[in-house]
Amino acid sequence: MPVGVAADLVILTVRDGRLQVLLIRRGIEPYLGRWALPGGFVRPDEDLESAARRELAEETGLSSERIHLEQVATYGAPDRDPRGRVVSVAYLALVPDPPAPVAGSDASSASWVEVASLLQDGAAGPEAVADGLAFDHRRILGDGVERARAKLEYSPLATAFCPAEFTISELRGIYEAVWGTPLDPRNFHRKVTKTTGFVEPSGATTTRDGGRPAQLFHRGTAPTLHPPMTRG
Amino acid sequence: MPVGVAADLVILTVRDGRLQVLLIRRGIEPYLGRWALPGGFVRPDEDLESAARRELAEETGLSSERIHLEQVATYGAPDRDPRGRVVSVAYLALVPDPPAPVAGSDASSASWVEVASLLQDGAAGPEAVADGLAFDHRRILGDGVERARAKLEYSPLATAFCPAEFTISELRGIYEAVWGTPLDPRNFHRKVTKTTGFVEPSGATTTRDGGRPAQLFHRGTAPTLHPPMTRG
DNA sequence: TCAAAAGTGTTTGGTGTACACCCATGC
DNA sequence: GCATGGGTGTACACCAAACACTTTTGA
Numbered sequence: 466m467p468v469g470v471a472a473d474l475v476i477l478t479v480r481d482g483r484l485q486v487l488l489i490r491r492g493i494e495p496y497l498g499r500w501a502l503p504g505g506f507v508r509p510d511e512d513l514e515s516a517a518r519r520e521l522a523e524e525t526g527l528s529s530e531r532i533h534l535e536q537v538a539t540y541g542a543p544d545r546d547p548r549g550r551v552v553s554v555a556y557l558a559l560v561p562d563p564p565a566p567v568a569g570s571d572a573s574s575a576s577w578v579e580v581a582s583l584l585q586d587g588a589a590g591p592e593a594v595a596d597g598l599a600f601d602h603r604r605i606l607g608d609g610v611e612r613a614r615a616k617l618e619y620s621p622l623a624t625a626f627c628p629a630e631f632t633i634s635e636l637r638g639i640y641e642a643v644w645g646t647p648l649d650p651r652n653f654h655r656k657v658t659k660t661t662g663f664v665e666p667s668g669a670t671t672t673r674d675g676g677r678p679a680q681l682f683h684r685g686t687a688p689t690l691h692p693p694m695t696r697g
Numbered sequence: 698m699p700v701g702v703a704a705d706l707v708i709l710t711v712r713d714g715r716l717q718v719l720l721i722r723r724g725i726e727p728y729l730g731r732w733a734l735p736g737g738f739v740r741p742d743e744d745l746e747s748a749a750r751r752e753l754a755e756e757t758g759l760s761s762e763r764i765h766l767e768q769v770a771t772y773g774a775p776d777r778d779p780r781g782r783v784v785s786v787a788y789l790a791l792v793p794d795p796p797a798p799v800a801g802s803d804a805s806s807a808s809w810v811e812v813a814s815l816l817q818d819g820a821a822g823p824e825a826v827a828d829g830l831a832f833d834h835r836r837i838l839g840d841g842v843e844r845a846r847a848k849l850e851y852s853p854l855a856t857a858f859c860p861a862e863f864t865i866s867e868l869r870g871i872y873e874a875v876w877g878t879p880l881d882p883r884n885f886h887r888k889v890t891k892t893t894g895f896v897e898p899s900g901a902t903t904t905r906d907g908g909r910p911a912q913l914f915h916r917g918t919a920p921t922l923h924p925p926m927t928r929g
Numbered sequence: 930t931c932a933a934a935a936g937t938g939t940t941t942g943g944t945g946t947a948c949a950c951c952c953a954t955g956c
Numbered sequence: 957g958c959a960t961g962g963g964t965g966t967a968c969a970c971c972a973a974a975c976a977c978t979t980t981t982g983a
Contacts, residue, residue: 468702468739470773470784507700509782513773539771539786541702541745550741552702552784554771634961652946654963676961677953695945866934884973886936908934909980927972936979944971952963 469551472516473504473602475537475609476525476558478577479626479642485577486606487524488598495547496599500578502606504553517556524575525560533559533625537609545601553600557609559625580610581645617643619693621663624684630667632679633657646697656694662687701783704748705736705834707769707841708757708790710809711858711874717809718838719756720830727779728831732810734838736785749788756807757792765791765857769841777833785832789841791857812842813877849875851925853895856916862899864911865889878929888926894919 476487488500503524507516514536518529534556541552583598584607597603616622623639624631637653657663664682672678708719720732735756739748746768750761766788773784815830816839829835848854855871856863869885889895896914904910 468700470700470702507773510775512775513771513784536770538768539745541739541786543742543744552745552786554773554784632962649947650961651948651963656945658963672954672961674961675955676959677963679962692944864935881973881975882934883936883975888972890936904934904981906934907982908932909936911935924971930983932981932983934979934981936977938975938977940974940976942971942973944969946969947967948965949967950963950965952961954960954962956957956959 469546469549470507470513471504471551471553472507472513472520473502473553473555473605474517474520474524474558475502475555475606476521476560477580477610477613477626478560478562479639480562480577482638482642484580484610484642484645486580486583486610487575488578489524490574490576491599499597499599500602501599502555502602503575507554513554514556517554517558521556521558527560533622535612537605537612540601540605542601553605555605555609557612559613559622561626561628580606584610614643614696617694618696619690621684621687621690624664627684630669630681630683632671632674632681633664634674634679636664636682640694644696648697660687660690660692661685663690701778701781702739702745703736703783703785704739704745704752705734705785705787705837706749706752706756706790707734707787707838708753708792709812709841709845709858710792710794711871712794712809714870714874716812716842716874716877718812718815718842719807720810721756722806722808723831731829731831732834733831734787734834735807739786745786746788749786749790753788753790759792765854767844769837769844772833772837774833785837787837787841789844791845791854793858793860812838816842846875846928849926850928851922853916853919853922856896859916862901862913862915864903864906864913865896866906866911868896868914872926876928880929892919892922892924893917895922 478485487503489503491497491499491501503520505520507513514534517534521527521532521534522529537555537557539552539554543550545551583603598606617640623636626639627635633654636657637648637650641648662685665685667681667683669681670678671681710717719735721735723729723731723733735752737752739745746766749766753759753764753766754761769787769789771784771786775782777783815835830838849872855868858871859867865886868889869880869882873880894917897917899913899915901913902910903913
């Protein structure tokens, strides 16, 4: 059975207060000209996660080491790729805001696209993005986003969207963008700072968000959140 | 790149109040004579989940349709199988208590093994089960069990371990076996019956557990639990 | 009548939510 | 001073843990 194994990436970021995903405009058939998740085949002696990290570096130029990357699921319907049997292992990557708008490596171009416009209920309205994503990438994107949303509740994952130092407001902005709901700034502040190991004060302050100076924090060490954050 | 794609199964049940997993005694090299998770290669025109269901039926004789089955993760380290490159998609199956003790299809034998004895901290003590599981199956088992433990909290998954009709005590026994902690029978009863959509009374009662007759319930329709069950 | 398990009531402390209020800066 | 966002205090509702207590069966 000749089977290809690919690693596809759901690379998420929060820009302008909205959740966005990195997509590639396909330069070859099938699905020429359509948007697709970045990815590629796993090499003969390459681990699955190594392949995902390599693709991530190729597409974003990010020296992947510090980027959060986790496996989401594997997709293997026999007819998911018209070229033949391809099993795709999907990875979720979370990157802090201002990663270079990306350099197209081959004849394809990449860009950040708002997730909300891709996941409209119903089959990706035509007015959204062309005719929707290539292959089964809409489903993969949906699963990846759902994973991210769920993990924000019980893990400190939201900090993976932030630069090394951030304010509580900025962290709240991540939650609001990913969940799509407004949160009470005061209760959020209390909750985050009282959950041990979530964030730790760096001592510095900033006024970049306007108003009274805000304390800067960096990620804590807790692997899970007790108690969890609750969705609006 | 010649790559084999396999589906491996973590088949869990609760028997005698303890969490057990179905293992196969390997009849061929490599790892001849060692315990391993049941599984096999995905066929050319077969979906991944179909392959998992087929293996499940072959190993347990269970007409898989009503069995809970979900994908857990995919394992693809280049050296995980000495025969060559094999990427394995692991599935978690939960079966109600008394599935036939299994009929060995080929030269191998299958049996239920207590999970606790396989996952002792440290590298599976020698006294546990032979020299531990074949391949990277100990890790796969660990991931599968962790998935099950986590999902009991926020989903009605525990009912997948139960027959069509069950008492609240029996359901509690599932939680206690999977989590490995005792739960207060009174608070558990209240919590389960008050969480809408978790279980629904069938009207009948039974005294099979001794004492006062207990109401029988069947699974409800809620996909998730609000509020979640909490681990002791 | 007793043991055993089912199920209910009640108390108590913790936690999430809503919102009033004060603080520290830029303009 | 005033607008803007940062951060704290507090009242109330709800929920979970602990456990006393009643109910209904089999032996």
